[in-house]
Amino acid sequence: MKDSKTLLAESADILCKNDSDAESLIAPDKERIIALLCRYIKEIETFNPAYGLVGTTDSNELIIKHILDSIAPLGIINRLIKEVNTKAQRNKEEKGGFIKIADAGSGAGLPGIPLAIALPECSFTLIERMGRRAGFLLNTKAALALSNINIEESELEKCNSQFDLITFRAFKPIEPKLLKTLLKLLAPGGIIAAYKGKREKIEAEMASLQGAFPAWEAIPCTVPFLDEERNLLVIRQN
Numbered sequence: 001m002k003d004s005k006t007l008l009a010e011s012a013d014i015l016c017k018n019d020s021d022a023e024s025l026i027a028p029d030k031e032r033i034i035a036l037l038c039r040y041i042k043e044i045e046t047f048n049p050a051y052g053l054v055g056t057t058d059s060n061e062l063i064i065k066h067i068l069d070s071i072a073p074l075g076i077i078n079r080l081i082k083e084v085n086t087k088a089q090r091n092k093e094e095k096g097g098f099i100k101i102a103d104a105g106s107g108a109g110l111p112g113i114p115l116a117i118a119l120p121e122c123s124f125t126l127i128e129r130m131g132r133r134a135g136f137l138l139n140t141k142a143a144l145a146l147s148n149i150n151i152e153e154s155e156l157e158k159c160n161s162q163f164d165l166i167t168f169r170a171f172k173p174i175e176p177k178l179l180k181t182l183l184k185l186l187a188p189g190g191i192i193a194a195y196k197g198k199r200e201k202i203e204a205e206m207a208s209l210q211g212a213f214p215a216w217e218a219i220p221c222t223v224p225f226l227d228e229e230r231n232l233l234v235i236r237q238n
Helices: 003-017 020-051 059-071 074-088 112-118 131-144 176-184 197-209
Strands: 100-104 122-128 151-152 163-169 184-198 216-220 233-236
Touching: 003 020, 003 059, 003 074, 020 059, 020 112, 020 131, 059 112, 074 112, 074 151, 074 163, 074 184, 074 233, 100 112, 100 176, 112 122, 112 131, 131 151, 151 216, 176 184, 197 216, 197 233
Parallel strands: 100 122, 100 163, 122 151, 163 184
Antiparallel strands: 184 233, 216 233
């Protein structure tokens, strides 16, 4: 079994090799990203027994199925951020220096915290309704000194903010009510990016919504050291 730092470093190299947009973010900042991810892993391992943050106690499984799964589509998400900027026709100065990204139902901070570590120029809001998990997120923000994240302890339906990009891990089917809520939280030209599994399940899931929602696409995503199909479901606001 590899130690956390080695596994993360090898995975970072794989992501850089496979995607030039991921490389542009990781390569210049690799040491800082890996160091913060290692600290984040320790926070999860410390609080997981009491808070039930993730469904594993195995360190490698935690890293591969949760941390790497969260950061694997980094290159895709970076391209989506560029797309949002282009649609809105705004530069860094016009938007105050930050793209606003929400992690809906953040739980242990997945994928929000790994993405926030790799995207320090984006502003992240981690939305979590459970008080103990929101407390964990606040503690982790302080422990990792992440100035680009905010924690909102709230039901998703009660959130009043708008975001350029909303992301979440959603291996259960997306219900129409949830999708309507997410679309209302999008700023003009915004995008939803949902972490999903097999494409055939995505197709069946979206077909069940009977075309009541905007066009979508499923973008394949390879998670280092994970032999399971992953896709990023991208839904664009009309």
